[in-house]
Amino acid sequence: xxxxxxxxxxxxxxxxxxxxxxxxxxxxxxxxxxxxxxxxxxxxxxxxxxxxxxxxxxxxxxxxxxxxxxxxxxxxxxxxxxxxxxxxxxxxxxxxxxxxxxxxxxxxxxxxxxxxxxxxxxxxxxxxxxxxxxxxxxxxxxxxxxxxxxxxxxxxxxxxxxxxxxxxxxxxxxxxxxxxxxxxxxxxxxxxxxxxxxxxxxxxxxxxxxxxxxxxxx
Numbered sequence: 001x002x003x004x005x006x007x008x009x010x011x012x013x014x015x016x017x018x019x020x021x022x023x024x025x026x027x028x029x030x031x032x033x034x035x036x037x038x039x040x041x042x043x044x045x046x047x048x049x050x051x052x053x054x055x056x057x058x059x060x061x062x063x064x065x066x067x068x069x070x071x072x073x074x075x076x077x078x079x080x081x082x083x084x085x086x087x088x089x090x091x092x093x094x095x096x097x098x099x100x101x102x103x104x105x106x107x108x109x110x111x112x113x114x115x116x117x118x119x120x121x122x123x124x125x126x127x128x129x130x131x132x133x134x135x136x137x138x139x140x141x142x143x144x145x146x147x148x149x150x151x152x153x154x155x156x157x158x159x160x161x162x163x164x165x166x167x168x169x170x171x172x173x174x175x176x177x178x179x180x181x182x183x184x185x186x187x188x189x190x191x192x193x194x195x196x197x198x199x200x201x202x203x204x205x206x207x208x209x210x211x212x213x214x215x216x217x218x
Contacts, residue, residue: 042094
């Protein structure tokens with residue numbers, strides 16, 4: 001397997017990402033502050049994920065003094081955010097601030113607490129995405145990899161090429177990354193950290209607990 005056909009995982013060394021990650025890990029962080037941390041992580045991780053990936057074009061503009069060459073994001077290339085419900089909504093506000101022109105397609109997955117297998121309960125993906133659509137997936141926790149594997153299966157079935165996908169996560173664990181590498185080599189993941197393990201309940205350790213429960217105070 002070549003380097004380009006392997007899963008690529010980036011952990012940006014940005015101090016703001018590490019600051020908000022640390023606040024989100026702390027068990028005593030209150031729900032309002034945890035939501036803020038998730039929003040900020042969504043913002044900064046997306047900012048890093050779309051670097052050198054977002055399609056751009058060269059243009060000429062007229063300054064008050066003279067014509068000038070510049071670069072702009074291409075408006076003819078569709079951008080989509082797919083938040084994996086429920087926890088994926090925690091990152092959405094920050095992601096939309098970075099990608100305000102993006103469409104949002106909700107995809108709901110629930111995990112069986114005994115088998116740890118994920119099942120879809122809501123699918124708002126289109127039957128076919130517009131040509132050349134670039135997709136950013138919002139999924140805070142990559143633990144076993146079951147949810148993300150199913151999400152990718154649904155996207156590729158609808159015409160999305162792996163190179164047009166970026167996964168934005170907060171905490172990833174080796175079992176999920178290994179599973180994704182086997183199923184979708186070439187996929188690119190941006191995460192705030194890679195933790196060493198998952199426990200027998202499928203929770204990432206040390207992790208940050210249940211991102212959905214902590215975001216919504218349930």
